[in-house]
Amino acid sequence: MDYSEPRRDFLKKLGLAGATFSAASLMDPVYAAELKGELKKIKHLSPEDAAQDEGFWRFIQQSYTVSATLTNLNNGGVSPQPKVVQDAFERFNRLCNEAPSYYMWRVLDKGREPIRQKLAHLAGCDPEEIAINRNTTEALETIIFGLNLEEGDEIVLSKYDYPNMMNSWKQREKRDGIVLKFIDLDMPMEDDKVIVKRYETAFTSKTKIVHITHMINYTGQILPAKAITAAAHKKGIEVILDGAHTFAHIEYNLKDINCDYFGTSLHKWLCAPFGTGFMFVRKEKIASMWTMFSNDNPKSDDIRKFEVLGTRSFPTEQGIGKAFDFHQSIGGKRKEERLRYLKNYWANQVKDLPKVKLYTSFDPKYSCALCTFGIEGMEPGDINAYLFDKYKIHTTPINHEAVHGVRVTPHVYTTLYDLDRLVKAIKEMAA
Ligand SMILES: Cc1ncc(COP(=O)(O)O)c(C=O)c1O
Known part of the structure; x- marks a missing residue:
């Protein structure tokens, strides 16, 4: 089965071969x-200066x-969608309900290729290396279970990788x-x-794979994926x-990092509909990887072999396009x-409080939105409960290995007012 040709023809007809985006496409x-x-209004500002333009935000x-x-400060778990994405999802859903098999399989199915192109544009890879699915779990488990490995082969991973993958x-x-x-x-x-x-000290002649979490969910620690990849590739891992x-x-871009396999969720930072994600497999590795769900040509080098998932939510998948445009x-x-x-903004105001411990770096190379703090003498669950009971601030408690605290994750819609309330609450707890 050739998974690609009918869609390519369709795209050509529609003139959608390239990824297009602008505010006007919302x-x-x-x-x-x-x-x-x-x-x-903010065009002339550097990204750093625009970051502080409260009018724009x-x-x-x-x-x-x-x-x-x-106040939702657990956007690291899953993020809300801007209204344009919700509207797109609802529009597609209503359309599908007019005649599901017609609109889903003959109309919206054709929209997958432009989405693939948009995701490849953001990821910095070839669209032919991207398979769209529901989330990181599905993406990475498809990869983990699809690899040809033998008894005795070694895998290097960290104690801070995500439980589903472990x-x-x-x-x-x-x-x-x-x-x-x-x-x-x-x-x-x-x-x-x-x-x-x-990572290197764990590599042996039997190591076949190194599994890296790019940003560790427990603390927001960013790992130098490109450098670890280079060290692994030197040993054929x-x-x-x-x-x-x-x-x-x-x-960042996947070509630059040079990893072989990648998975992500789009309902986190892209603010796409819930239950959207994709996997990346380097072109030359596609043919040898097994799929999670069978298809008529398991040894195909067409990335679409990973998309034979049966009936799924097309409105959800199509909503990714508007999330991309918004981003x-x-x-x-x-x-x-x-x-x-x-x-x-918030972490700087609490970092020197005597009882507060931060588990996250201030160096931009090693951190961004996620940050975890603990308070001496308080259990993570108690900190979490204090924030919610007194301030209706929703966060997530972390109790993993050496990390005992609460993770705070703002998103682009978070206001300084929200964060001032968080700081006030932390100061009260630390007093
Ligand atoms: C590092 C990491 N990997 C994988 C996942 C799984 O994501 P999903 O539930 O969207 O599959 C998460 C979820 O928070 C995560 O933090």
Whole structure:
């Protein structure tokens, strides 16, 4: 089966071969014009300066429909969608309900190729290396279970990798007799050489794969994926990168990092509909990788072999397009700088309080929006409960390895007012 040709023809007819984006591509014309006006006002500013232009970010905040009474500072878990994305999803959903099999399989199915192109544009890879699916878990488990590994082959991973991925590896350990080597990390770490060394010391002649979490969910620690990949490749070891927290959060590109496999979720930092993600497999590795769900040509080198998933939510998938347009309108670098600014805004105000411990770096190379703090004498659950009971601030408690605290994750719609309330609460707890 050739998974690609009919769609390519369709695209050519529609003239959608290239990834297109601008504020104008957001559906609501009034909103698009207003956004364009706001963007014009900050055009002359560097991303760092634009990060502090509260007028612009107030407009972005109004683009969301978030609660006015609950302050959500757990955007690292899953993020809300701007209204344009919700509208697109609802429009597609209504269309599908007019005649599901017709609109889903004959109309919206054709929209997958432009989405693939947009994602490849953001990821910095070839669209032929991207398979769209539901989330990082599906992406990375497809990769972990699809690799050809033999008894005795070694996998290097860290104690701070995500539980779903660790569990997949442990299942392969039980089933296939592969050997897992866990390295330890400190939180935070601020020296590439030291981090790379931790991984390198675990490499042996039997190591086949190194599994790297690009941004560690427990603390927001960014790992030097490019340097670890280079060290692994020198020894012929392949690299899987968990990009759940970095995609559309910090700027990078997969060609530059040079990893072999990658997975991410789009309902986190891209603010796409819930249940969207993708996997990347380097072109020359596609043919030898097994799919999770069978298809008529498992040895095909067409990335679409990973998309034979049966019936799924097409409105959800198509909503990714508008999330991409919204993200591009803000600008990736501007967004990254705003997120870092928000984290530094609150964290700087509490970092020197005697009882407060930060598990996250201030160095932009090693952190962005996610930041975890602990308070001496308080359990993570108690800190979390205090924030919610007294301030209706929603966060997530972290109790993992050496990290005992609460993770705070603002997003582009978070206001300084929200963060001032967080700072006030932390000061009360630390007093
Ligand atoms: C590092 C990391 N990997 C993978 C995942 C799984 O993401 P999802 O639930 O979207 O599959 C998460 C979720 O928070 C994560 O933090």
